[in-house]
Amino acid sequence: MTDTRQKLIEATAEGLRTDGIAGLSARSVAARAEVNQALVFYHFGTMPELIQAATRAAVDENVIYYREQFAQIGSLRELLEVGRELHDREHTTGNIAVMAQLLAGAQQDLLLAEAGRYAMARWGEQIEAVVRRLMADSPLAGVVDPAGLASMISAVFIGLELYDGVDPVGSRAALDAVERLVVLVDVVDDLGPVASRALRSRLKKASAAR
Amino acid sequence: MTDTRQKLIEATAEGLRTDGIAGLSARSVAARAEVNQALVFYHFGTMPELIQAATRAAVDENVIYYREQFAQIGSLRELLEVGRELHDREHTTGNIAVMAQLLAGAQQDLLLAEAGRYAMARWGEQIEAVVRRLMADSPLAGVVDPAGLASMISAVFIGLELYDGVDPVGSRAALDAVERLVVLVDVVDDLGPVASRALRSRLKKASAAR
DNA sequence: GTCTATACACCGATAGAC
């Protein structure tokens, strides 16, 4: 990969982070990359294509970073810990902000939608694997849909990032609130086999009733 | 309120919905409102101020619409029902999309951040009241922070809206997944007093350990 | 691959006639 391409890709992610999708332009990206503005179009054709390339590179890099950590998660408690670490870290690096701005722009642009779908799929498959593993021998095994839950977790990260931008205190409280609710799942998980079987039948009934 | 002001306010919400924050401009809004472009600045001064006025009006109107429905929610099951209805309805009307685009822009603009904070506060206080009421006589009363949970629910709506734009199937699965998890809370809620007391002590221990 | 120069549309915002 040429130096200029790389510089443009990095400047684009940085631009999404700090200027947002509304403030991103070929001019601003080129200036940030200290590269001639015309090179944006020489290398990437159009702005959406550059954004696609940049966000794709960002998500590929970031997902790799967490692959090992994800593989070592063995309990819900650990998942929460890694989740909070990931949230804090990705929030300060701005990677979630990039994803949020991408998704905001994706609502009106087909190419950005494709890029957003790719990003969510990459994160989703990582998260899903962890959830699936953790749920395998839990009384919740039949109740939880790992793929759906993974999508929800991704959506929560995006939503919380945007929420944090307008109300950081509230976003902290929101994180704490789910953590405490997840403890509930943990408690259920730790129930004895009798209680666990009773719970399972109740859950079956409850799902059927819906 | 003059006719022109009203037209501009409505056109702004519509523009956020269909063009996104990145595609919104004084010219596009004025065209949509079939109003002279200079009137945007005569009536509102700057674009962010117009966006603030428009999103404020939108959230005020929409919150009122749900106030009655929220007041009638008496169980978690009903909360889920209203929640799904609200999500479906607000998603099709595009009101959540407006909020999502507002928050995306709010990350880079102080005035929009203020508008976003206002919107999240209005929704938050409504949701919090419901959560607080439902949790009052539940074994989870001490475990759940109503305000935090309300913030989380708001964030989920925003995140899910953006997620839906790139992967509608995944967003459906995500919604289904939490619904099934909430059933878990419902089951715990329906436990007898003995089991409930046992659970409460377990939860206390679990929270303390954190 | 990189540069300058440029086309042309659009941007927010203002001045001033009506």
Next chain:
DNA sequence: GTCTATCGGTGTATAGAC
């Protein structure tokens, strides 16, 4: 309150010299 006209600047994108 509304209009036209206009400012300076920025947007994407391209042509053509180097």
